[in-house]
Amino acid sequence: MTSVTSFSVGIVGAGLCGLMAAEQLATSGHRVLVVDRGGSPGGRLATRRSGSAVFDHGAQFFTVRSERFRADVDAWLEAGVVAEWCQGFEEIDGYPRYRAEGGMANLARHLADRATRAGATIVTKVTTTAVIPGADGWTLNHDHWVREPDDVDAILLTAPVPESLQLLRAGGVKLSDASLDDLRYHRCLALMVTTGASPTLPATGAMQQPDDPTFSFVADNAVKGISPVTALTFHTSHALSADLWDLSDEDIRRRLAPAAAEAVGLTADDFDRVQLKKWKYTGPVTPWPDRYAIATEHPRPAVLGGDAFGGPKIEGAVLSGLAAAEALTGLLA
Ligand SMILES: Cc1cc2nc3c(=O)[nH]c(=O)nc-3n(C[C@H](O)[C@H](O)[C@H](O)COP(=O)(O)OP(=O)(O)OC[C@H]3O[C@@H](n4cnc5c(N)ncnc54)[C@H](O)[C@@H]3O)c2cc1C
Known part of the structure; x- marks a missing residue:
C-alpha cells in the first residue's frame, strides 16, 4: 500500500x-x-511488442x-x-x-x-x-x-x-x-499482423485512406522504422468499427484478416499471427x-x-x- x-x-x-x-x-x-x-x-500513444515485432497500434503519426x-x-x-x-x-x-x-x-x-x-x-x-x-x-x-x-x-x-x-x-x-x-467518440479496431511475406505498400510503408470503407490507415512498422521485422497495423474505418464492435475478438479477427491481406497484396494464409486491440475512444466526433x-x-x-x-x-x-x-x-x- x-x-x-x-x-x-x-x-x-x-x-x-x-x-x-x-x-x-x-x-x-x-x-x-x-x-x-x-x-x-x-x-492512446501505444506501442506493442510481440516477439521481435513492434507495432504502434494507437496513434500512428x-x-x-x-x-x-x-x-x-x-x-x-x-x-x-x-x-x-x-x-x-x-x-x-x-x-x-x-x-x-x-x-x-x-x-x-x-x-x-x-x-x-x-x-x-x-x-x-x-x-x-x-x-x-x-x-x-x-x-x-x-x-x-x-x-x-x-x-x-x-x-x-x-x-x-x-x-x-x-x-x-x-x-x-x-x-x-x-x-x-x-x-461522443469514434471507435477503432486495430489489427496487428506479423508475416514472413512481403506486403505491397507505398515507399513510405503506409496508406492513409480516410474514405475507405474498410481500413482508414495501414502501415508496416518496419518501413516506418520502429520494428526490425515486418509488423503490419490496420485501423478500421469508423463505420466498420461500429458495425463489428460487439463481435467476439476471434470473430473480428476472422472477418478482417482476408480484407487486410488483400489490402497489402497478400492472402490470409501469408499471415503468421493476427492480434486485435479494440479502441473504444479514438477521437471526438x-x-x-x-x-x-x-x-x-x-x-x-x-x-x-x-x-x-x-x-x-x-x-x-x-x-x-x-x-x-x-x-x-x-x-x-
Ligand atoms: C487507434 C487510434 C489511432 C489514432 N491515430 C492518431 C494519429 O495518427 N494521429 C494523431 O494525431 N492522433 C491519433 N489518435 C488520437 C491520439 O492518440 C489522441 O488524440 C491522444 O493520444 C489523446 O491523448 P489524451 O491525453 O487526451 O488521452 P489518453 O491518451 O486517452 O490518456 C488518458 C489516460 O487516462 C487514463 N485513465 C482513464 N481513466 C482512468 C482512471 N479511472 N484512473 C486512472 N487512469 C485513467 C488512461 O489509462 C489514459 O492513459 C489515434 C487514437 C487511436 C486510439
Whole structure:
C-alpha cells in the first residue's frame, strides 16, 4: 500500500494531456500527482511488442499546425525522440508527418521523464474510481487495495470525457455544463499482423485512406522504422468499427484478416499471427469548442482536458494539457 503524501494538483490520466499539464504545473511550483490505470504512461500513444515485432497500434503519426505545438515538436526533434516519417504517405504534399523513435510509447516515456524531473509524481497501475469534493479540496479514491485515497487542492481529469464524468458522478458532483454529456467518440479496431511475406505498400510503408470503407490507415512498422521485422497495423474505418464492435475478438479477427491481406497484396494464409486491440475512444466526433472545461470551481477547481477539447489528435491533446495547466494555475492563485 502506497503512503499518502499531500499534493496540490491531482491529475487523472498520464496520456499526452496529463503529462504535458504535469510538467507545466510542476515547473510552476505545484506539487503534482499523476495517476494512470495503465501499466505505463501514454494512453492512446501505444506501442506493442510481440516477439521481435513492434507495432504502434494507437496513434500512428502527427502533424503540426500551431506555433505553440511547433516549439514542443522542435524540442522533441532536438532530443532525438521524434523524427520526420514522410511528407505525405502516397503523394508528397510538403507537410511533415512525424513518428516517435522506437514507437509512440517512447514519446510518452520522454514526457513522463520530463514531468518527473520537474517534480511531478507519476503512479501507474492505479485506477481512480471517484473524485469527491470536500470542504477545501478533493479526495481521489482509487482501487482500494492498490493505493490509499489522495487529498488534493484541485483536479485535472484527462480520461476520455464519458469516463471523467463518471468519476465526477461517483463523487456526487453536479456538472456546471450538462452538454459535456453529449461528447461522443469514434471507435477503432486495430489489427496487428506479423508475416514472413512481403506486403505491397507505398515507399513510405503506409496508406492513409480516410474514405475507405474498410481500413482508414495501414502501415508496416518496419518501413516506418520502429520494428526490425515486418509488423503490419490496420485501423478500421469508423463505420466498420461500429458495425463489428460487439463481435467476439476471434470473430473480428476472422472477418478482417482476408480484407487486410488483400489490402497489402497478400492472402490470409501469408499471415503468421493476427492480434486485435479494440479502441473504444479514438477521437471526438465533434470536439468541445474550448481547450479545457471547468467542471466546477466549488469548493475548489475540477478541470477537464484531453483531445476532445479545442482540437482532436496529438496536437489537440498537447495544447489542451498546456491550456488546462495554465487555467489551473490561475484558479489556484
Ligand atoms: C487507434 C487510434 C489511432 C489514432 N491515430 C492518431 C494519429 O495518427 N494521429 C494523431 O494525431 N492522433 C491519433 N489518435 C488520437 C491520439 O492518440 C489522441 O488524440 C491522444 O493520444 C489523446 O491523448 P489524451 O491525453 O487526451 O488521452 P489518453 O491518451 O486517452 O490518456 C488518458 C489516460 O487516462 C487514463 N485513465 C482513464 N481513466 C482512468 C482512471 N479511472 N484512473 C486512472 N487512469 C485513467 C488512461 O489509462 C489514459 O492513459 C489515434 C487514437 C487511436 C486510439
